Amino acid sequence: MSQVNALTNYHVVIGLGKTGDSAVRHLLAQGENVIAMDTREEAPFASELRATYPDLQLIEGGLDASVLINAARIIASPGIPLATDEIQRAIDAGVPVVSDIQVFAEAANAPIIAITGSNAKSTVTTLVGEMAKQCGLKAAVGGNLGTPALELLNSDIDVYVMELSSFQLEATEHLNAKVATVLNISPDHLDRYDSYEGYYQTKYKIFNGCEKAVINLDDNLAQPKTLNCPEQIGFSIDGKGADFVLDRTAQPWQLIVEGDALLSVDQLKIKGLHNYSNALAALALGHGFGLDMDGMLKALKSFPGLDHRCQWIKQVDEVDFYNDSKGTNVGATEAALKGLGPEYAKRIVLMLGGVGKDADFKVLRPVIDQYVSKVIVYGQDQDIIAKDLSGVDLDRAESFEQAFEMAYRNADHKGAVVFSPACASFDMFSGFEARGEAFKSMVEAL
Structure with a gap:
């Protein structure tokens, strides 16, 4: 800590993810004295920063209040709550705390x-x-x-x-x-x-x-x-x-x-x-x-929209296909149906399934009743989904591929197949991106 105390007019960057890494590099390029700090024992970008800047003073495993209260300015990464005790002590001591923005x-x-x-x-x-x-x-x-x-x-x-x-x-x-x-x-x-x-x-x-x-x-x-x-x-x-x-x-x-x-x-x-x-x-x-x-x-x-976010893929036989693989919870799927529903007047086939994370799928019932003609469920928690949506026109699939085939087969003229699963993907895929790419590949193959 003696080396730290030897510095004057120094800036402290808290949090060494992508944002903190960019802040450290920017400040050093401006000729500022910098101390980097992270609550984690092994911060994500710490080793890279040490290799590039051997003289950089870096504190891991916690926030040092004595360093913070003597800083010229603190740059706090977004993941660090300003209500953290050590940061509040610095604020009370008159140290400016700012974002990278x-x-x-x-x-x-x-x-x-x-x-x-x-x-x-x-x-x-x-x-x-x-x-x-x-x-x-x-x-x-x-x-x-x-x-x-x-x-x-x-x-x-x-x-x-x-x-x-x-x-x-x-x-x-x-x-x-x-x-x-x-x-x-x-x-x-x-x-x-x-x-x-x-x-x-x-x-x-x-x-x-x-x-x-x-x-x-x-x-x-x-x-x-x-x-x-x-x-x-x-x-x-x-x-x-x-x-x-x-x-x-x-x-x-x-x-x-x-x-x-x-x-x-x-x-x-x-x-x-x-x-x-x-x-x-x-x-x-x-x-x-x-x-x-x-x-x-x-x-x-x-503009096609962002990947996996209610993304229009293409139209096949006057049926539109939407990839909303990032719809990993019922709120996201509800929003997707509310957004797309008025376009299709009860002509949406909805694909649901995956890891439900103890969600209450009954929340989806009003928008399904209003906009969806058929629900296809698949994956680990399809029984839970089917039970929560009892009374809805719903079919079960034994695989993701079968769910897609059933959705396409049940699609109405000038309707849509909406893949907004309301679940996590980890029963079948490495993440929502891989799941969305699988859906897109099947659409493109039609």
Whole structure:
């Protein structure tokens, strides 16, 4: 510890996952004195950092309060709760505690489009990035999605498109984004926050210092009561008075921008009300930034969605196939059916199965009754699912392959097969990705 005490004006990076690793490397490149710290006995990136920076002072197996309270600044990784005793002692001693996102915002030399929300932030972030690239800009996309923010810093970037989690926003006071949005709010991470209000107030920090705020007019909680952005842009799939709106009185439904019909939903590869909301949010964000509308629409029409997340695969014999393998719980499957259901008017065949994790599948009964013509169950917990869904038109399969064949055979003309299993995959697959790839391969083979 004497070596640590010999340092002056040092920064402490807490947490040595991908985010912490990027923070250490960035700060050292800036010539800062750095001490790295992790509660784990063997931090994920510790050995790589030691090999690259032999003189780096690194503390593992706990947080050293004496080091923290004497730091010039602490950079806390998202997985580290700020309520941790040692961090609170440093805060009480007047030590600034910030996120890697705050450090990134201070160093970024291009404007930021910032996106958060309980759901769909990865989809919207990716889509906005594609829109920016289609419009000829050099866009860097990351943050909570993919590449850590500090690894994106580059002098040859026109726009940063950032997905941000509530954990990242906790210690981000001045993001100063060009355009920012909270896509939606639903209960989440309540083990981290003292209250539901604490969770969504943290989300609202994305608007701090922003020039333009994109607001979901369909979600009251996504609308801060006080907002000091100079300009606000609204979007709605419920026909509310927004700049960007879904017109469900037209056939097919139309995406309307400032009163003008720009695109019908049958021109999109992504389907479902949730994805039409995502499309409107992305268009609003791009418009707020100043992207060309024609370029944005071209990117939107070609966007297939993210892998394994209610992803449209293709249409066979006028049946659409959707891979929602990431739907590993009943809430995700319920959301998928609510989003896709209005498109198909009781013409959905739903594939469910896997490891149920003691879930209550009865929760799915209302959306199944409303939108699903047939349920096919497979895997370890199919008996539990079948019991919870007693009375539903349901068949059991002995294998994943048979479940797919039964779903295809039962699909209605102009209907859909939706693979949203509401279960974990580990009875048959290494993870949801492998499970989704298996489904996609069978669709492609038709």
